[in-house]
Amino acid sequence: MQSKDKLEKEVDDKIEVEIEFTPFYRWHHWIRVFSIIALIVTGFYISVPFVIPAVNAEPTNFLNAEFRAVHQIFGFVLISMFIAKTYYFLFAKKNKMEVHSFKDIFCLKNWVNQVGYYLFLTKHPKISGAYNVIQLLAYVMFYIAMAGLIITGLILYVHNYHAGIGGLLYEPMRYIEALLGGVAFVRELHHVLMWGVILFVVGHIYMVVFNAIHSKEGTVDAIFSGYKWKRKH
């Protein structure tokens, strides 16, 4: 990674370089992107197997089991990223700005101006942390959907695997399953939450492109390079 000072020397004196995303943040973001894509594709397959191998006499038609195995592997990758990101959010010294975003949620003016900004009516309101209030709301809902997918996914998992982590989680997951009203509903909920994540991804990509065009600060670059550009005043 190029140093901030070196980069600043390379650009003209009207622009300054700001660190937007740390290496951990960028790695976890892209690992989650690939896991979510893999989980959506394999998840759709589990619910409606859209490819079926040609029938033959040999016991080699394990496509369904392979899709399920890939789903579970990426499921655990996603769980580890969820735990790592939660730790980072709560305890990382470099990451206090995310927590500070919550300071704005009780300021009505902030909400109104943020909506106005997206409708090209007002200037962007001053924010206390890393995210604006609408962005924060979307991220909180995304986290709730992720937590729901993980819990319901683990309930489905303990029905298939009774050794290792499956055995360890069997009792607590069956307890939550009973609270939710049975495994049929759990499977339905797991599926519906996937649609919540799909909606989030569509909105997220739209907002990223909107900000990149509107703010002209290189915000798309930042999730690859870590840096964003700001005009000096």
Ligand code: HEM
């Ligand atoms: C973005 C995250 C995820 C998405 C989009 C997703 C999507 C899906 C979908 C659509 C299904 C099929 C449900 C149906 O029958 O209609 C499914 C099944 C399943 N998922 Fe997920 N899932 C995700 C995360 C997880 C996680 C974290 C786990 C935990 C290991 C997990 C474990 C399972 C299991 C065990 C099944 C059932 C397999 C079977 O029926 O044999 N999923 N998932």
